Amino acid sequence: MAKNGVVIDLTSMKNGNGTGIRIASDGSYADVGGQQFWIDVLNATLGLGLTPVSWTDYLYLTVGGTLSNAGISGQTFQYGPQISNVYEIDVITGTADFVTCSPNNNSDLFYAALGGLGQFGIITRAKIPLEPAPKRVKWVRMLYTDFSDFTRDQELLISKNGRNDNKALNYLEGSLLLDQGSLDNWRSSFFQPQDQPKIISLITKFRIVYCLEIVKHYDGQTKTTVDKDLQQLLKGLSYLPGFMFEKDAKYEEFLNRVHSEELKLKAKGLWDVPHPWLNLFIPKSKISDFNDGVFKSIVLQRNITTGPVLVYPMNRKKWDDRMSAVIPDEEIFYTVGLLQSSGFDDWRTFEDQNKEILQFCEKAGIKVKQYLPRYTTKEGWVNHFGSKWSTFQKRKLQFDPKLLLSPGQRIFNNNE
Template identity: 35%
Template structure:
């Protein structure tokens, strides 16, 4: 039954500017207290523990993302005071055919978290973290991985897989997959989730896991917010070792780099395995860098001879860094702080991210890098590192059928529309070539895609995803910014 706003809700609404009473289905506008007489009980917004905001500043703040390429302004922003608020607003939105999506940190780059004329759920207030026995934590969707890492480390634990940058929401990365250097040992973040609490597109608050409601679980993890919104996740934690030894090995030749990465991946001797395409020291082009790390507890320092045995002699330049686990986990923070201080953090980011099978990666990336210029990246990092296919178990995290490499062109563009458009076109061309090479997009980036691309992306999973969508979000209200349905 729809209830009227609570006193607390009234106060919050008032503080947020106009007090929202309901939504007029005819004019498709919100009814505020000034027009109270016009709001029949059936149109009233439900009682909320948080608040629904209509003010221009809040809607404007929810209208863009880290890409700084597209802008879509919502008609309202929910600041949930509880996970039940999310269910209440999804039910309300569904009845009125309003689109609704969660905004974690909006660190996707092409409008994926945006909702034109609908409702954005700002996940940030949902940030509680509760530790359970047996190396588990129940985390609300808006919590940052940075906070999870800090809190877990105080208990001698860590999430098994971390993203490189930790200022991302737990719900946001679980909606995509969540990859990082320890995925070579543990799979993606979505492979380390024990249970989820979600709100389906029907507005039902449900619990799901590999053994309970499995279909919903699998439609949600890496599900890009299409069937359900994550409100809580029970995640696995593993013991954290206090120190990290990082080995950076530089290669001129892609074939040797790929061979050595594959050898390290297969041997499993490092805890963490990433890599990059970096400018070469002569400034004439690019070279390849393995970034491999071993976690340890002093006095048991890693044995460098054993770790690096069997690598090609083509990597004469080596750098070794010894640091604390937390410094390692937060290693990109100083760079982010610098980029923010010079304004580069809010430049356009037409990012490109794909998974390319090992069998075609040297050819595909070798050709791509041969044509790459510093202007193409704008100084942004180019990540390039391997994965074991057998460790990825969630069906909607699409990847090649064999071991593969992630390739991420994390571009920074000048705020010039023509330049950004050219980069988007370039992304599309690179994507088409990646598909021909057996690759898949990792959907954080800015690749112009149409419905046929999504059907091809999901391939054998497409029929099940469409069927799950019909069942869990029958009115297609969830997460329009992905452009899938």
């Protein structure tokens, strides 16, 4: 997994050697060990009526791991990624120093480690801000056959993103329903059996259907107004008449939605298989070109896509540019995730599709940034970090001068 390097199993720190989960007496934050899963953080905070605000779709990931990348989901447009929701972290650097850092204390390491791909140190503890937790959610999906309508509505909804605005949405993601795929995957188990025939008919006719997914939180105080607020938010949207679907769910049931589908796939032996994923950030100005050149062309023509395909927008202002994570230089950009599952004998076919997508973007002048990036040359990494490269190099020299944390990713060790 990391040639000539090491792989850190943070969960081993759960055996009495790491920080657990401690909630501040005033409820303002959770002090969390880097080895803790986000599902453990959720369960601990909900017991006190509290919750973090920024999540990943899948909660069985470590806190330290996601903070070393960014941590994104449908809340990112409003709250920013998980790295934008951290007060303080502990880091073991490549120089074997144990450092507590924050925006006001050892700030260079704080900004380096958040989104730093583990290149500067291992995040062993984080102080995560908390807010009062809602009780339940209104969970809505709407279908589109026109990509312009789909993206226009997404961008309209994320523009209404006041953090403390009770009338704003709390979650927004988009996905594709493909003619070549099966509705029997974790993104579509949402739909009721009686609705599936007309959805399948729509997909068969158009080959690609775009699905907009939104969530509105509520509790005892807002229970009587949530439906009215939701209808006001949906007013004027261009989804297909008759293709809006709604569920009411517990807050924790919604956040942990992927795990329930994981259990179904594990029972069928379809979970522990290769996952040749491709995750990209696309500038808003090029998302239509991406749809035409990738979704409508490469993906449909190759006809191999066997997992969820996500596409939804984020607001650049919710990210902190001082951190190591890299995003497009536009105020609105989209995340695209092709979350493939393959067999052990055909994963190269999916890798070839990923390469073709990246080659298309390069030829079309689409300046994509990879999320969970993987490059095989120094040039690739330099292009990825762009204007941040010189800062990234300086921080590397400061916190890991012997390149102990480099092997495997080939950012600095290109002779592997």
